[in-house]
Amino acid sequence: MPWFVKIEEGKVDKPTFDQYVPAHKAYIQDLIAKGHKARTGYWAEQRGGMLLFEAASKEEAEAIVADDPLVKHGCVNYQLYEWRIVME
Template identity: 75%
Template structure:
């Protein structure tokens, strides 16, 4: 399966963002359980982060990102890219 990366920038204050972190964490764990090999984290300087995951197509990747609680609740803006691995 192709890899995709969602690069995100925060849109809300930290207390608002933190309200949705547990739902986001549960969502990513569910993606892992479904075989998407998801990984997520934030930049050391805060203000954004990324999620790396596998999906069958760009359409599926867009649906996965659209359902992320951080996106649903307007906490982040994002860019979504298919990532072509050259060397492993």
């Protein structure tokens, strides 16, 4: 399956953002359980983060991102890219 990367930047204040973090973590756990090999994290130096995951197609990747609680609640701006691995 292809890999996809969602690069995101926070656009709400920290208290608003933080209230959706538990739902985001649960969502990522569900993606892992469904076999998407999801990984998520945030940048140490600035606001924002990244979600890395596998999906069958760009359309599925877009649907996955749309269901992320951080996206659904307007907490982040993001870009979605297909990542082509050259070496493992």
